[in-house]
Amino acid sequence: MKMNIVAVIRLLSIAILILGLTGCSSRSDRSAENRTTEDGNKTAKQQGDAVSQANLGMKYFRGEGVAQNYAEAAKYFRKAAEPGEPSVLTLLGLMYLKGQGVPQDYVEAAKWLRKAADQSDADAVVFFNLGQMYDNGEGVAQDRAEAAKWYRKAADKGDADAQFNLGMMRAKGDGVAQDYTEAVKWFRKAAEQGATGAQSVLGMMYLRGEGVVQDYAEAAKLFRSAADRGGADATILFNLGQMYYHGAGVAQNYAEAAKWYRKAAEKGSAEAQFNLGVMYAKGEGVRRDYAEAARLYRKAAEQGDPDAQVNLGKMYYDGAGVTRDYIQSYMWFNLSTGSLKDRKRDAIAALRDTVASKMTPQQIAEAQRLSKGWKPKPGI
Numbered sequence: 001m002k003m004n005i006v007a008v009i010r011l012l013s014i015a016i017l018i019l020g021l022t023g024c025s026s027r028s029d030r031s032a033e034n035r036t037t038e039d040g041n042k043t044a045k046q047q048g049d050a051v052s053q054a055n056l057g058m059k060y061f062r063g064e065g066v067a068q069n070y071a072e073a074a075k076y077f078r079k080a081a082e083p084g085e086p087s088v089l090t091l092l093g094l095m096y097l098k099g100q101g102v103p104q105d106y107v108e109a110a111k112w113l114r115k116a117a118d119q120s121d122a123d124a125v126v127f128f129n130l131g132q133m134y135d136n137g138e139g140v141a142q143d144r145a146e147a148a149k150w151y152r153k154a155a156d157k158g159d160a161d162a163q164f165n166l167g168m169m170r171a172k173g174d175g176v177a178q179d180y181t182e183a184v185k186w187f188r189k190a191a192e193q194g195a196t197g198a199q200s201v202l203g204m205m206y207l208r209g210e211g212v213v214q215d216y217a218e219a220a221k222l223f224r225s226a227a228d229r230g231g232a233d234a235t236i237l238f239n240l241g242q243m244y245y246h247g248a249g250v251a252q253n254y255a256e257a258a259k260w261y262r263k264a265a266e267k268g269s270a271e272a273q274f275n276l277g278v279m280y281a282k283g284e285g286v287r288r289d290y291a292e293a294a295r296l297y298r299k300a301a302e303q304g305d306p307d308a309q310v311n312l313g314k315m316y317y318d319g320a321g322v323t324r325d326y327i328q329s330y331m332w333f334n335l336s337t338g339s340l341k342d343r344k345r346d347a348i349a350a351l352r353d354t355v356a357s358k359m360t361p362q363q364i365a366e367a368q369r370l371s372k373g374w375k376p377k378p379g380i
Helices: 005-026 037-047 050-062 070-081 086-098 106-117 124-136 144-156 160-172 180-192 196-208 216-228 234-246 254-266 270-282 290-301 306-318 326-337 342-356 361-373
Strands: none
Touching: 050 070, 050 086, 070 086, 086 106, 086 124, 106 124, 124 144, 124 160, 144 160, 160 180, 160 196, 180 196, 196 216, 196 234, 216 234, 234 254, 234 270, 254 270, 270 290, 270 306, 290 306, 306 326, 306 342, 326 342, 326 361
């Protein structure tokens, strides 16, 4: 549920920078704005004026009239912030959070962000980052309830990341009472802003009927939106494939199912690799291609998918899409029996024994050796 804090700060610090600059300018004497950097330097150093300190820090931060220097910027922001100049509190907190111009220091970051949060015009970025810090225990004692409090403040100001995180906390009962209806509310707000993570999770809730009436069409719409924006993970892509294959919430379309299975398979989904392999073996939505089916079965089989191991064993036995190889056939049948249960396991064990009847003792020993030394390769 945790967003990438560095990425979030990078995206939002520009807005904060603009807000900070606007605040500084509005509090400065118009004539002072036309002075040279040297005059501003004298004003800041000699008069100790917090607003002038803030403006000078901003010049160093942006490299306006001076060489850009984050360390100098932080120094002047600190001088302005200590007597209470509000325009630099957020930026100073973010600089300590990122280690920009100062050693990274979460405690100092929390201190200045808390001061910024006390201002009447505090921005959502302040609340969100405080929520992250309490969520992760960075600079403060980890406290999920406190994290939820700050996320709520940011969410109320329209921050999509905070809305998503608050939705996750509501869905899990983490720091707040579990409430799927509330979770849906916050996921929907974030999803409407184009947050792909929220679209994906909300789609799953519609798929399962959690906090909403089960609605496959709405689930498919949300999954598709997340996928079209490039923010869908392998699970969401696989689910889209399933929905098109079975006609759940969308018109049944094997070609479209194959398209989404392929996208999920490329992200390492063993289920998608297996299902797409079956489609190539049957010629459903794609041209029949046993070699491609075998390639996909192998990818899933090597991740430990027992159904793919069975199908790959059959292909090696029949020589379909691969060169007939009883050792490989025996090995894959043998491996699958470790994951299958009851009648299916017994049926595959019988197939393995059928293969063994065509093998020499040396070949059986080699197949058993390969089985014993085999280890899954996740996410290939």
